[in-house]
Amino acid sequence: MATDKELSDFLESVDRRAFKQAAYAVRNEESALDIVQDAMIKLSEKYGDKPAEELPMLFQRILQNTILDFFRREKVRTTWVSLFSNMSTRKDGNDDFDILENFESEEGTEASESSADKVEREQILAILDEEIQKLPARQREAFLMRYWEDMDVAETASTMGCSEGSVKTHCSRATHALAKSLKALGIRL
Amino acid sequence: MKTTMNNSSPSSELEFAYKVRRALDERITELPESTTQRLAQARKMAIARKKPESLAFAVAPARRLAGAMSGGSSNPFDHSLGWLGRMGIAIPLLVLVLGAFGIYNMEQERRINDLADLDTAVLTDELPISAYLDHGFDSYLNKHGE
Numbered sequence: 001m002a003t004d005k006e007l008s009d010f011l012e013s014v015d016r017r018a019f020k021q022a023a024y025a026v027r028n029e030e031s032a033l034d035i036v037q038d039a040m041i042k043l044s045e046k047y048g049d050k051p052a053e054e055l056p057m058l059f060q061r062i063l064q065n066t067i068l069d070f071f072r073r074e075k076v077r078t079t080w081v082s083l084f085s086n087m088s089t090r091k092d093g094n095d096d097f098d099i100l101e102n103f104e105s106e107e108g109t110e111a112s113e114s115s116a117d118k119v120e121r122e123q124i125l126a127i128l129d130e131e132i133q134k135l136p137a138r139q140r141e142a143f144l145m146r147y148w149e150d151m152d153v154a155e156t157a158s159t160m161g162c163s164e165g166s167v168k169t170h171c172s173r174a175t176h177a178l179a180k181s182l183k184a185l186g187i188r189l
Numbered sequence: 190m191k192t193t194m195n196n197s198s199p200s201s202e203l204e205f206a207y208k209v210r211r212a213l214d215e216r217i218t219e220l221p222e223s224t225t226q227r228l229a230q231a232r233k234m235a236i237a238r239k240k241p242e243s244l245a246f247a248v249a250p251a252r253r254l255a256g257a258m259s260g261g262s263s264n265p266f267d268h269s270l271g272w273l274g275r276m277g278i279a280i281p282l283l284v285l286v287l288g289a290f291g292i293y294n295m296e297q298e299r300r301i302n303d304l305a306d307l308d309t310a311v312l313t314d315e316l317p318i319s320a321y322l323d324h325g326f327d328s329y330l331n332k333h334g335e
Contacts, residue, residue, distance in 0.1 A: 008236050015228040016217040029224065037231035041238055048240035125216045128209065147206040148213055175202045178209060189208040 002052040010055045011040055014149075018063055021144055024133045025067045035070055039063040060145060060159045124187055131181045135174050138162075142170035143178075 002010070015036060022032035039062045047058050132140060138160070145156045146167070157164045182189070320326050 004236060004239060007239060008232065011232045011235060015232060016220060016225075017213075019220070019224065019228060020213070020217055033224065033227050033231070036228065037234065040231050040235035044235035044239045046240065121215075122219070125212055125219075128212050129216060132209075132213075143206070147210050171206075172202060175206055179205055189212050 001049050002055060006052040007044060007048060007055070010052065010059075011043075014056070014059060015040070017144075017148060018059070021063065021141075021148075022067055024129075024140060024144075025137065026070055027133065031070060035063070035066045039066045042066070056149065057151065057155050057159060060149060060151065060155075064141065064159060124189070127185060127187060128178075128182070128189070131178055131185075134181070135177060139170045139174035139177065142167050143174035146171050 018036045018039065019032055022035040023029055026032055026035065039059065042062050043055065043059050047055070050058060132143075135143065141160060142156055145151045145159060146153070151159070153164045153167050157167045160167065
């Protein structure tokens with residue numbers, strides 16, 4: 001069973017990455033912080049008695065589910081808002097919450113403005129951030145879990161609820177898409 | 190370091206992925222103070238609501254028993270309870286086997302006694318009157334009498 005210290009150390013080791021993962025997905029820092037907080041509390045309340053070595057995978061699962069819950073709530077909210085305010089229609093016939101659509105509406109605001117005043121390296125990192133955010137959700141999830149969270153293919157597949165082959169495909173596509181987009185921007189890491 | 194992957198071999202993919210990973214690690218060290226404070230608060234809240242340990246203690250003996258059964262266990266405390274665990278399983282199993290054997294013997298003896306009673310009744314012609322009132326028995330006797 002994980003002790004308080006083990007749990008605390010684990011949460012400290014993953015909180016920033018979890019925040020970025022959530023922020024990539026929901027594109028809103030406040031919502032991302034709420035999601036990470038919810039995920040941490042769920043892990044602690046429900047699985048605080050599990051061995052420390054089981055925590056990373058459990059936390060990833062909880063985090064991904066909490067992100068999905070956010071999108072479900074967002075979809076319901078969007079449906080109700082569009083129902084009551086359909087007089088001021090900007091887009092017709094598309095009530096579904098679309099991550100990419102949402103991204104495009106915010107593209108070029110916070111990240112690009114802040115990166116414009118910083119050194120080249122920071123600019124590159126900011127652009128990389130954007131390019132990762134642009135990846136399709138499943139590809140990004142697989143890529144981040146495999147290469148940032150150090151999960152193996154089987155663990156990633158189990159957390160994502162798909163086959164190991166799909167994980168490999170998602171990772172490969174994400175890697176190629178990132179490499180291509182960074183090359184197009186003339187960026188070197 | 191170039192980001193481009195000249196060929197798409199798994200090793201070049203992996204190399205690129207790890208470059209991205211390093212960049213991401215670098216990026217998260219620059220999170221704003223307000224964000225890191227909020228994350229620290231979230232951690233504290235989570236720790237304060239940790240699942241109590243008492244439930245784990247309740248489950249522990251069962252786990253030890255399971256460990257003793259499987260024979261392999263990495264927990265050093267399992268060795269001290271190994272004998273107890275094994276006896277705790279072996280004795281009920283022995284009782285169960287002996288009980289089943291006893292019931293089987295009793296049942297067998299009862300069957301033999303029933304058959305013996307029937308044989309004795311036939312030999313001493315002490316058939317119950319109901320046997321003669323049974324049409325099936327009559328037809329059986331007639332058939333065999335012919």
